[in-house]
Amino acid sequence: MGYRMKKWLITCLLAVCVLGKIYAQYDVHFTHYWNMQNFYNPAGAGFDRKMMVYAAYSNQMTGFEGNPKTMLINIDAPIPFIKSDHNLGLGILNDEIGRFSNQRLYLNYAYGFKLFKGRFVLGAQVGLINSSFENKDLDFGGENNDPAFPSGNVNGNKFDLGAGILYHHKYFYTGISAFHLTSPLIELGEKNEIRIAPYLNFMAGGNIPLKNTLITIQPSLQVMTDFVAWRADITARATYSYNEKNFFGGVTYSPMTSVALFAGIEMMNISLSYGYELFTSGVGAANGNHDIFIGYQIDLGTFKKGKNKHNSIRILQ
Secondary structure, three states, X not given: OOHHHHHHHHHHHHHHXXXXXXXXXXXXXXXXXXXXXXXXXXXXXOOOOOEEEEEEEEEOOOOOOOOOEEXXXXXXXXXXXXXXXXXXXXXXXXXXXXXXXXXEEEEEEEEEEEEOOEEEXXXXXXXXXXXXXXXXXXXXXXXXXXXXOOOOOEEEEEEEEEEEEEEEOOOEEEEEEEXXXXXOEEEEOOXXXXXXXXXXXXXXXXXXXXXXXXXXXXXXXXXXXXXXXXXXXXXXXXXXXXXXXXXXXXXXXXOOOEEEEEEEEEEOOEEEEEEEEEEOOOOOHHHOEEEEEEEEEEOOOOOOOOOOOOOOOOOOO
């Protein structure tokens, strides 16, 4: 089979995945989901009551032509000069798969208050989704045209809404969020359209300090579903604290999907981590997902110290 035909078949497969409303195309799964509550839940804005800036990159199904590549940049923080618990978050995601390109811009707002020795947060999200398809130099194997594909480059966009709730305590957190509440319908030219199905995301995690050691165990769980397909991730993570540095690593198991390994370091308010996801469905160990996370956290001094101090759920202080 010639190179052009292989390229065309892969493009067709990717097109079927996207136009078939596969939820994961718009709602990307990152290996470092446990460090990205403010991406998977609007109520996660200002999660640690600090300003958090981070970037995440995922290169998925490595080695395949037109494989998905995703880049996310997120910033969120408590609103300064306001005594109440108000927080804002802003993010932009760029997702490319084959000849499709998707961009998502979102703004999160979160309001929190004390409840049962913890913090309960309500969150809302408004966003804009843009999708485009590039038909340049597409080879149809001898056919002059295929009606299943746009005749030229096309793009479309729609507004999007989301909401979430979150509760976190000194030793654990749990929350649930809903995205694409209006089921956005994006028109690509005159003959093609993409409808994005709503989906729910559940996330929970905690801190388990080991007595008389510098090691903390941090399990976490995430479940994503659009009520047609679903994905669950169960993570076991350990952190070792030494000389103002935190070294961490762990493993994530996704039933019927994959196993992921990751490791990283936190120091001087900077977090850097790398993860690799191996699929268990026969794709091959060499064709997994590479994930990179880098973040910077700043204490704005918005909240009072003392008896009301709240420790980070990511790393137990």
